[in-house]
Amino acid sequence: MAEAPGIDVDLSGPVSPPRDNGQVVFDAPWERRLFGLTLALCRSGVCDWETFRQSLIRHIADDAVRPYWRSWAAALEDVLAGSSVITHSELDARHLEMLNRPPGHDH
């Protein structure tokens, strides 16, 4: 799980063909953000990838119709709460604050 080399590769070159396969990986921006956050946490050792994966398996099994990235989010929340990095109540409070923001708050 070392830092991947070549992160600053030129994107316009011949490296872009993944798009040729018509790949839609994320349906919403929050999904890609969530993915990036999870990987960042695993790379820096805050989360253990395998612990997260097992949590994801459990959440998917718990609710087969829940959209995939929702299960992912719940899995990450549990792992972070389990290691006391971010508690559920802390997150609930911050989430509530954000939901109560006036419209047009964009920063």
Add this chain to the structure above:
Amino acid sequence: MTDAAAQRVEALESLLVEKGIVDPAVVDKIIEHFEADVGPLNGAKVIARAWTDPAYRKRLLADATKAIAEFGFGGPEGQLIVAVENTPSVHNVVVCTLCSCYPWPVLGLPPSWYKSPEYRSRMVARPRTVLAEMGLELADDVRIRVWDSSADARYLVVPERPPGTDGLDETDLARLVSRDAMIGVARVRSPGETDG
């Protein structure tokens, strides 16, 4: 509802940043990396080499993780990759019935349908039907092997080299290999053949 989900992730990130646990710029770079650099083109290069270099093919089938690392591909979800080869009589297809295990270094991130409950359950129960629905009709005498990915093994299908490609070099061959062919839900196009 999606807004609530989006704001929950935003809330999570804001707490992580506030506590100094996560650097948003690092998150940006990781996303960029996975979207731009890690994708099926990596796998296509591996397959093209396996088609043109019998010794490499042997190494790939013996220890795919190692053979793939010869290209410098590796990283998360890249341990224990197993290559399975299609032949005229055997067709391989990959699924992850538990979650979404997938060989990221060679295929990038899995497409939405790969993670859907329908694909995960039906591909195991009725592979021939599901493949036909996805546009891949196989002759009755072709045996289908369904590989269930897990933490112990993530599979990469080595498709058959299509006819009419004798004059092509590795680079041209790689262009023919699609992500879906390496999951086993599509055939490799012959040169000049268009999608669909």
